[in-house]
Amino acid sequence: MNNFLIKLLLFLLVFSNSYVAFSKNSNVLIITAMDSEVEQINKLMSNKEEIVLKEYGLNKKILKGKLSNRNVITIVCGVGKVNAGVWTSYILSKYNISHVINSGVAGGVVSDKYKDIKVGDVVVSSEVAYHDVDLTKFGHKVGQLMGLPQKFSANKNLVDKATKAVKSKVASSNSYSGLILSGDQFIDPAYINKIIGNFKDVIAVEMEGAAVGHVSHMFNVPFIVIRSISDIVNKEGNELEYSKFLKLAAFNSAKVVQEILRIL
Template identity: 30%
Template sequence: MKIAIIVPMAIEAEYYRKNFHSGNKEMFGSTVFEHFCVKDNDIYLGLSGIGKVQAAMNLASLLSNVDIDLILMTGTAGSLAAAVHKEDLLLADSFTYHDAHNTLAGDYVEGQIPGEPAEFKLTSPARENFKQFLIEQKVPFKEGLIVTGDAFIGSDVQKDAIKQNFPEALAVEMEGAAFAQVAYHFNKPLIALRAISDNGNDDANEDFDEFAQKVGAKAAKLICAYLEKMN
């Protein structure tokens, strides 16, 4: 299989680089993808950059040039739910945009881009296999909706505004829905594992630097273990 692993920031890719042996490098979009081989699988590790445009551009460029079979997205997110705490793992089952407000443009719901689904559902057999792996490994995780937008959420005012439109959302970040939209149009399965780095409130600025690397490595360790077990 050809598997893409994409993370937003270099600090979130460090564990993968330590775990995988060095491979070839190739530029797709605006980012360099490192090419490794793990258990007869071709792994393409790249940084998406931060935000929706960078995420979509770099994933679409890779998929346009390489027949990727599976996309794995890891990284961090801020909590939106009282039951979601720092260092919790979230396995997204859907994404939407918290900064897409098009209800006045037609029969659309909050978060929906005209011409696109209301939510991007992640329902592939590949995701189910990974979910079963987490269960077998007795890894605690939560699953649900994650919302995406081009803003770092670092205040209770921002957080409350998002929760008003998306009360069921577990977390917020800056790339996931863009990944999901590209994967949807390329008809590729996406597994999205986010680790909570902060509470998305007034403490987020000081929390983020401290926790991002730690929780990014936590998600990366699980991805690496899963790849080692894949047939």
């Protein structure tokens, strides 16, 4: 047997043994766009280990640890769809991930279907989609990329657990399950009517969730997006409301994430 085959067999033996051991300790990935959205989650974790990902000169920090007796990895991906997609893909390809949770804040959308949504309420994604993708000239639906569904469905078990978690941990807020839309814009009243025209059942808008759902769909990993409402996008001056209520909304999301992991 030549040296190449010997090295190959040794590599496969080591890889298979390490993979089996690692698969017994799968992790839940918790991904947020901003530090403020993950601070409370990181505080609640135990057995914490900070890891610096140095490949390609990245120097990207992640945190591994325990939350509600579950192995978790938290990462701040940065704002926007590309950042969310890149880091979800990276972690899913590098670590053994059982579930993906995208947590944070979003703008609430008041509509005929959701008339009473307010700041502090928590929205659980039944589906996610892009509001700023348009290939309708080629026969696709708004938000749909070629070869992919228009909407990416969240895992039903996670949706059920998240809905229960909101009711038990954020009693002062209402909980909703519905369509969350993503795009690379901070949405204000001037833009929201166009979005509602394309997606009448939208309940919240943000900038990362659909990319996380898109990548999770491609990797066949269960996902959910949990967003606490920081502002109402139909209201003038919603950017001021966002700044005022960001911490409260992030805190509510963190409590829900902790409870989901406890009952998962």
